[in-house]
Amino acid sequence: MKIKSTLIVIFTICLVQISWGQDKLKIAKSENSQLIKILNNSELIGENGENNLRVRIYKIDNGSGSAGISEGHKASHNLLIAVSEYDEQPLQNLFEIGPFYNPKFKKWTGIKEAKKEFEIQYGAESKRESIKLNVNINELKME
Numbered sequence: 001m002k003i004k005s006t007l008i009v010i011f012t013i014c015l016v017q018i019s020w021g022q023d024k025l026k027i028a029k030s031e032n033s034q035l036i037k038i039l040n041n042s043e044l045i046g047e048n049g050e051n052n053l054r055v056r057i058y059k060i061d062n063g064s065g066s067a068g069i070s071e072g073h074k075a076s077h078n079l080l081i082a083v084s085e086y087d088e089q090p091l092q093n094l095f096e097i098g099p100f101y102n103p104k105f106k107k108w109t110g111i112k113e114a115k116k117e118f119e120i121q122y123g124a125e126s127k128r129e130s131i132k133l134n135v136n137i138n139e140l141k142m143e
Contacts, residue, residue, distance in 0.1 A: 042080065046105035048116055055116045055135055056082040062099055076101050079120065081135055095140035097133070106130065117143070 030036060038060055046057035058080040066076040078098030085091050100122040110117035115136045123129045132143035 038080070045079075045103075046108075046118060048108055048111065048118075050111050051113050052086050053114060053116060053137065054082075054084045054086065055118075057105055057118070057120075058082065059103055066099065074101070077103050079103060081133070081140055083135055083137055085137060091137050093137060095135065097140065097142075110134075 038058075042058040042060045044056060045059050046055075048055050059077045060080055061075040061077050064075055066074075068076075076099035078096050079100065081095040081097070083093050083095070100120070102124065103120055103122040106119040106121050108116065108118050109132060115134060117132060117134045119130055119132050121128045121130050134141045134143060
């Protein structure tokens with residue numbers, strides 16, 4: 001008898017959960033042109049989630065011909081650095097730096113509790129340059 005009562009209670013709880021669930025889905029077209037451009041033209045080039053700070057580095061192109069190079073329609077890129085804490089309500093920020101011609105994430109050079117350091121290479125293949133960047137939840141700095 002006890003098993004039957006327990007099953008009835010569990011079944012009732014399941015039915016209540018189903019009846020309170022989502023009933024209508026909504027579809028909306030975004031009118032945010034900057035968000036549309038970023039999501040359609042960005043590429044994840046670096047990511048690190050160690051030590052309670054997640055950093056993601058995205059490359060977003062600035063359009064054909066933006067590199068200012070005479071041959072071809074080469075594009076420059078800006079980098080978007082997304083930073084987030086791990087928490088139920090995390091602090092989050094987004095930084096943008098650029099323009100760079102042909103940027104590539106090279107490596108993480110320093111990982112600490114609240115700060116990450118990384119190296120970006122950029123420029124023509126024949127003469128690459130490097131830059132080190134430090135990021136924490138509140139700022140992005142060039143070394």
